[in-house]
Amino acid sequence: xxKKAFVSAEMDYGIAKELEDLLDxxxxxxxxVLTVEEMKERCAGKDVIITSxxxxxxxxxxxxxxxxxxxCTRANPVNVDTAYAKSKxxxxxxxxxxxxxxxxxxxxxxxxxxxxxxxxxxRDLCAGKFAADDIGDHGSESVKRDVTWSTGExxxxxxxxxxxxxxxxxxxxGVGSIGSRVAKLCDAFGMKVYGVSPHKTQADVADYIELDTxxxxxxxxxxxxxxxxxxxxxxxxxxxxxxxSMKPTAYLINTARGSVVDEDALIEALRQxxxxxxxxxxxxxxxxxxxxxxxxxxxxxxxxxxxxxxxWDAIANHTREFVTDVKHxxxxxxxxxxxxx
Numbered sequence: 478x479x480k481k482a483f484v485s486a487e488m489d490y491g492i493a494k495e496l497e498d499l500l501d502x503x504x505x506x507x508x509x510v511l512t513v514e515e516m517k518e519r520c521a522g523k524d525v526i527i528t529s530x531x532x533x534x535x536x537x538x539x540x541x542x543x544x545x546x547x548x549c550t551r552a553n554p555v556n557v558d559t560a561y562a563k564s565k566x567x568x569x570x571x572x573x574x575x576x577x578x579x580x581x582x583x584x585x586x587x588x589x590x591x592x593x594x595x596x597x598x599x600r601d602l603c604a605g606k607f608a609a610d611d612i613g614d615h616g617s618e619s620v621k622r623d624v625t626w627s628t629g630e631x632x633x634x635x636x637x638x639x640x641x642x643x644x645x646x647x648x649x650x651g652v653g654s655i656g657s658r659v660a661k662l663c664d665a666f667g668m669k670v671y672g673v674s675p676h677k678t679q680a681d682v683a684d685y686i687e688l689d690t691x692x693x694x695x696x697x698x699x700x701x702x703x704x705x706x707x708x709x710x711x712x713x714x715x716x717x718x719x720x721x722s723m724k725p726t727a728y729l730i731n732t733a734r735g736s737v738v739d740e741d742a743l744i745e746a747l748r749q750x751x752x753x754x755x756x757x758x759x760x761x762x763x764x765x766x767x768x769x770x771x772x773x774x775x776x777x778x779x780x781x782x783x784x785x786x787x788x789w790d791a792i793a794n795h796t797r798e799f800v801t802d803v804k805h806x807x808x809x810x811x812x813x814x815x816x817x818x
Contacts (some may be wrong), residue, residue: 480524480807481543485511486550487529489789489796496800499807500525513537520544524808527799533557533582538565538580546806550795551604552577552654553706554816569816570802574654576786581658583785587756588700588707591779594637600775608634636721638700638778640726643667648698650691651733656704660686671698675710691715695722702730704739713739720746726753732785735760744770747777754778756786 482496485505496502505511505519511531517540520526526533526541527548535558538544548570549557559569590596602608626634646669649656655672660670664685671694672686679688691714695701701723705711715729716739723729729752731738740761746752756779757771763783765771771778802812 479611481522482525482527483520483523483801484527485519485529485531485794486548486795486799487792488550488799489793492793492796493800496803516540525803528556529610530556533562535561538562538567546570546803548799548802549816550799552576555707559816559818568812570799570806570808570812570814571816572798573814575656575795576788576791577658579788579791580655580732580785581662583758584655584659584702584704585662587730587758587781588642588702588728591730591754591756592642593639596779597776598633598637600704601640606615611782637806645669645699646671647696647700647702648673648691648694649686649702649704650737651704651706652677652686653704655733656702657682657686659702659704679818691719692722695719696724698727698793699724700728700730703733703737705733707736711737713737715739715743717745720751721751725750728753729755730757731755732758735763747774748758755783759783796802 479499479501482500482502486509492617497544503519503523505688510518512767513532513534516533516537518533519539522543523541524543524547525546526544527550529550531548533549533556534751538561540556546568547557547562550572550573552573554569554571556689557569562569573681615769628635630636642663643666645662648671649660650673652660656672660672660683663670664683670686672682672688673691674682674688674696677688682688701715704714705714711734714737715790719741729738729743743755747755754777758781762767764809765782772781798814802814805812
């Protein structure tokens with residue numbers, strides 16, 4: 478008899494379809510995150526639970542006494558009571574590197590967008606700034622095929638002037654799965670790469686990464702990018718002291734977790750010109766409020782709605798990972814992506 482599974486995770490159904498030959502699966506393909514009560518009802522009597530964001534609490538686990546495997550398709554299974562699952566002998570599988578490349582590439586996108594002022598120039602063009610009054614004007618001799626802007630302060634050539642990445646420096650706070658990939662990409666651009674890690678030594682990282690303390694690298698770098706998990710020891714790690722030590726021409730990038738940055742200190746640093754700008758995909762409270770002070774600094778702050786991991790590739794990656802571990806579980810084998818913390 479097949480084991481029973483409840484599946485509410487985002488997935489690539491083409492990749493996951495083979496599990497239907499191995500499990501009796503009940504799907505929930507709704508878009509909303511389920512409540513604890515809904516999860517208790519749906520997981521009752523199930524041997525395997527596969528979810529992305531739904532809560533797998535003590536009560537949910539108790540409602541599924543036959544459960545032997547919980548899969549969370551995230552790089553950190555924060556929605557699963559992993560300690561309680563472990564106490565019950567339930568294995569937990571997670572997708573540790575599902576979106577590492579995706580998030581690293583997105584980070585580079587933000588770095589380029591803010592340092593070269595790409596997003597700001599697009600916004601202004603859409604609003605009509607630095608554009609011809611009418612498309613018909615392009616028939617006149619005064620409009621050239623290759624515009625040569627003046628170098629005055631009101632010229633876009635001056636107004637949006639940034640800096641190239643090659644020859645500049647980046648500080649990567651957290652050189653784990655994502656941070657190490659960002660380091661590799663920055664090295665490919667020709668940047669000097671500094672890294673901060675609470676756990677790794679110089680022997681543990683690539684030779685193009687120079688490890689040092691956050692306090693030492695903050696004054697040196699042109700870009701400071703954050704790649705740390707939300708933990709008590711990382712809360713507001715990037716705060717007033719760090720901002721005051723940074724170059725006034727430097728940028729902060731955060732695609733990790735909003736809690737790592739002291740938002741009030743960042744807002745003040747931007748207002749006082751202690752740093753040049755910031756590009757942020759994550760915030761202390763999400764979704765970001767329409768009245769947030771970041772929206773009052775449109776030429777200094779680029780914000781996106783926590784989409785750093787939003788690619789179809791990431792979903793395909795975690796689907797392959799959980800299919801692998803479900804098969805290991807059913808065969809009584811060691812999990813490849815087991816969460817052991």
